[in-house]
Amino acid sequence: GESGTAAKNVAVVGAGLAGSLLACYLARRGYTVTMYERRPDPRTGKVERGRSINLALSERGLDALRRIDLDHSVMADALPMRGRMIHPVEGEPGFQPYSSDGERAINSISRGALNNALLEAATALPNVTAHFDHRLTGLDPKTGEMRFDTPHGAAEAQADVVIGTDGFSSAVRGQLLAHTGLTESLDFLEHGYKELTIPARDGEFAMDPGALHIWPRGASMMIALPNPDRSFTCTLFWPTGGTNAFASLSSPAAIEKHFAQVYPDVIELAPNLVDDYLHNPVGVLGTVRCSPWHAYGRVGLLGDAAHAIVPFYGQGANCAFEDVVELDRILDETGDDWDRALPEFEARRRANTEAIAQMALENFVEMRDKVASPVFQAQKKVEHALERALPGRYVSRYELVSFSTTPYAQVQQRVRRQQRLLGAAAGAVVLAVGALAAFAFRKGTGA
Template sequence: MTVAIVGAGLTGSLLACFLARRGLSVTLYEKRADPRTGEAERGRSINLAISERGLDALRRIGLDEEVMADALPMKGRMIHPVDGPLDFHSYSASQDRAINSIGRGALNNALLDAAEKAPGVSIVFEHRLVALDSQTGAMGFETPGGLVEVTADVVLGADGAGSAVREQLVGDGSVVDDVDFLDYGYKELSIPSAGGEFVLDPGALHIWPRGTSMMIALPNPDKSFTCTLFWPAGSFDALTTPALILGYFGEHYPDLLPVAPTLVDDYLNNPVGVLGTVHTHPWQAHGRTALIGDAAHAIVPFYGQGANCAFEDVVALDRCLNETSGSWARALPLFEARRRDNTEAIAEMALANFVEMRDKVASPVFRLTKQLEHAVERLLPGHYVSRYELVSFSTTPYAEVRQRVRRQHQLLGVAVALGVGAVGALVRAAVRRR
């Protein structure tokens, strides 16, 4: 059986590694040139935060230690106010759990290497999908040498939020899609190392919350930081000269200026990216053509779960193939049925986390609430677990996380009203009803 995976990014490369274990003939088609031999596109990385769901997928094929060797653990958020001292918020009640910062390009290259070594996998670059017959698996690719036509038994679109496979499926009426664009854009900036050392704490994800906007920074192995501005759409256009840029950042991000010598150049020359949530229905057609990862359900990046969710898709599809004895016609609808509620849940939580990161984390009331939540977690280990820990440090299905956290918050509110002594009994009762 031949399988074509369109898109040799993170999801496609990982998926090829999983499918290779089944003895399938897999070809990865990528529209870009080989990213391992060229320069990364300027200002388009958005560093990734790999957590338990992504690590679980990598472990299953023995890639976790190799791929994550250069990742940097971040144990919490470091809040940068306009005035006053920095404020560290631990991600976990135990204060020892961490999400892992890794560059998208470095991770993609490692997964491409692994896919290339896998038996039965081939990768072809500079192949842009321009035609697809979802019933027969016939495809047309635009290449430097002209149009190339191929056919595969199964076609899987792992080509991201702007999926060409999804576009073809929409065009032939097999699926419908809706992209809910966020009224925000993003732009990347850089903080280099100084004297060969980090200039900010590398053990934290740094956040500059500013009400309706924010900036984040994640550490890199070369001891630099990649920063990302998330500002309302159109607001980037207001700063058109070095003087305006330096003046604005001096007022709103004063501690950035001393550590970002390329700020003006980065701001003027790096592109503004768009953000949105992709909704697609269905994810598959005719039991032989399907979408996976961002191609089916892209989300905004504010929970650090985009790649983690897509990697979990790969694990879920692999399980469905196991349960259906390798029948794609049965596995693809089963995969969608099992994953849809979960991907919708994390899409909703990612949007909510944006509000938390830009508006709430700087609030003393928010900090007190988190301290109380961590105290309850320590008091009732395993019974009360915060939403962040369930999302980032477990593989509990996202839809179950959403339901459990709602019950916990409801019961905690009741417990506070009744008295602290009631907290344990109420939370344990909720857990028993799961």
């Protein structure tokens, strides 16, 4: 493309988490950055109901913030969660630390506050402009000409480079689908999600705020993350349709009865349960895969727009932030040659985003089922003992994903190697025990 090294103006379509961070990074490189966001300015308007209110930020996301000195301001309101608190149907909740030393934590943070902090940082820079109430409806990938719907009618703009950070249902991706050879696949999960609230009780947290709470129930699962106002936001995951599903509960009595059976401790913790259940929307979840992520050295996709994943590893935003760091690094290496940078970005990120997409699906099974089993809990203890015995040599998958910046694809490979070793070790133990048993048997029978 003609944009090449001469690109000066970059349009960032979608001022969500990835878009506002990307604007900060690109502005630091000297670009004139214009952000276009479908919604009104979230710093003045009211927030939409039912988009995840809080999220878990871990090392990858923090690393991206640290590089531009935003970690302190963003982390001021974060609440560290050092492990999982598992709520069984009956009996007391049990705590499972995330790391072998019990100290490392993922951070519960308000999505709105994070987005506002990033927007604030971006728009404070002289070379960043943000246009809200601008929904992209058209894009010519060859020329960088864009069309938007605004409350005042249609608007047009043009940029040397256009980056789509417009999320799961990306309109930029839609335009590449219509005008270029891009192909996509959307794998929707049978499960959707609904948010419920556990308010503060007598001004205090109603549960331990130092943990991510999980109610693993097999067919369904609920989680809760703490908020700075001492409430918790719960997310209930359940199939959207069918008999054992969101759609199966419609009356207040049915809702109360279901929770009393499946989530009995929540009844008392969530006084607005019925109202939340009836009025909060059910969100869909899924994995987006598409290729290529770029066209004509001029248009690119980043974050959820390129590779949305299911939320069960708490990595979507972390991964999107990691995208920003990688693109910035590649622009450094290529001397800001977008013709080379956009394909290189995809070449480096694709295997990693595919790995986290897969690990996120696998973690759903772990969270909704396995965490409740005594065998799993014993395995976790063995794993933490191994980590302590072999520091830096045996590291759990959770730790590598959440507390390191080791590329996701390498995490997957390393965990497979470790599992083979563990399997071999366990196999050796089984053989030894078998040999002993056979020996004892021969002795016992006198054979």
